[in-house]
Amino acid sequence: MMKQAFDVIIVGAGSAGAVLAARLSADARRRVLLLEAGPNFAPNSYPTVLTDANVVAGSPTFDWKYHTEDAARLGHDVPVPRGRVVGGSSAVNGTVAIRARPADFARWAKRGIEGWSWETVLAAYKALENTPTGDDAWHGRRGPLPIRQRTAEQNTPAMRAFVETGGAIVLACAVVLPKSVGQLRLSSRDPRAAPHIHYNFFDDPVDLDRLVEAVRLSRKIGRTAPLSDLVDHEMAPGSAVGDGEALRANIVANVGAYLHPTSTVPMGAATDPTAVVDAWGKVRGLRALRVVDASILPEIPSVPTNVTTIMVAERIAAKLSA
Ligand SMILES: Cc1cc2nc3c(=O)[nH]c(=O)nc-3n(C[C@H](O)[C@H](O)[C@H](O)COP(=O)(O)OP(=O)(O)OC[C@H]3O[C@@H](n4cnc5c(N)ncnc54)[C@H](O)[C@@H]3O)c2cc1C
Numbered sequence: 001m002m003k004q005a006f007d008v009i010i011v012g013a014g015s016a017g018a019v020l021a022a023r024l025s026a027d028a029r030r031r032v033l034l035l036e037a038g039p040n041f042a043p044n045s046y047p048t049v050l051t052d053a054n055v056v057a058g059s060p061t062f063d064w065k066y067h068t069e070d071a072a073r074l075g076h077d078v079p080v081p082r083g084r085v086v087g088g089s090s091a092v093n094g095t096v097a098i099r100a101r102p103a104d105f106a107r108w109a110k111r112g113i114e115g116w117s118w119e120t121v122l123a124a125y126k127a128l129e130n131t132p133t134g135d136d137a138w139h140g141r142r143g144p145l146p147i148r149q150r151t152a153e154q155n156t157p158a159m160r161a162f163v164e165t166g167g168a169i170v171l172a173c174a175v176v177l178p179k180s181v182g183q184l185r186l187s188s189r190d191p192r193a194a195p196h197i198h199y200n201f202f203d204d205p206v207d208l209d210r211l212v213e214a215v216r217l218s219r220k221i222g223r224t225a226p227l228s229d230l231v232d233h234e235m236a237p238g239s240a241v242g243d244g245e246a247l248r249a250n251i252v253a254n255v256g257a258y259l260h261p262t263s264t265v266p267m268g269a270a271t272d273p274t275a276v277v278d279a280w281g282k283v284r285g286l287r288a289l290r291v292v293d294a295s296i297l298p299e300i301p302s303v304p305t306n307v308t309t310i311m312v313a314e315r316i317a318a319k320l321s322a
Helices: 015-024 102-110 118-128 157-164 205-222 244-254 306-321
Strands: 008-011 032-035 183-185 196-198
Touching (some): 008 015, 015 032, 118 306
Antiparallel strands (some): 183 196
16 A cells, blocks of 8 residues: 655645645645545536525435533433534535624633734735625625625525514524533544534523523514514424423423534633643644634534634644745
């Protein structure tokens, strides 16, 4: 077998890994190996189950089929869909693009993490996007990622149904900045073995209080005109479920995941005992090993995570190439 040497080995061709591979291999002198557990497709040959934004995590073929072990706490485990294909979770996700907010990065700075102020990340968010609309002060025109503000005609059938209220109205509630902290542990030294995942939802009771309050508020909105004229019935929890303890129990029994977990190996200042990597993904105490993906965000942002993961990878790739 022919032996080959590489300067950089990237494990995983997901949102972050694909960016790193593209940027680092742009210098032809750098030998880059990109390892991906899932299949690859030519750009125009991805199956519809991956390219159709109406299908979110729709195929077990391209999924790691993880689930949490939260039955003791919640009465049920929670599925944890993750993409297993070139493109990673960005290939199975909802394709919603929202930047993290200035307040999210202000919290990073408060943890003593340097180099991620809103001003610096804004330039990187602009550079990655290619958007024809909006103000030049906020939007990029020539980046690799097409981001579109949809017009009414471009909306998917599900979106149209929502907008035109011809179908169901969904008032979904989520605790986007939870106080509870989950846990991910390796189950074995075999890298093929699924990890033990605990979301630990409601470990901090404040999270349940907030979700109960959100459901109450949604019910109030749905039961108030003019929206109430358009609502046929409450799908969940359902009008048979009252307030108080019954509502709390129903929420615990039915809670699912919002699909944007982060921060299993968070970045942090040198003095932060919980930090696994530094502000540029370098693993503490190890030479030449970095983690660059959604897991290094120091805490969960208040929005979906894909463009922020891409932005982080772009900035770290630029740093490594400098
Ligand atoms: C169902 C779903 C819907 C979502 N919807 C949205 C949305 O609408 N908007 C949004 O902003 N965010 C969304 N997200 C979140 C967003 O897609 C993720 O935060 C982002 O893709 C994470 O990027 P990553 O690089 O950290 O990991 P991933 O993109 O998951 O990449 C990890 C890659 O590593 C590969 N891999 C893992 N282990 C190995 C191994 N041992 N060897 C080789 N390869 C390996 C995987 O197969 C995968 O390709 C969604 C996520 C999911 C799962």
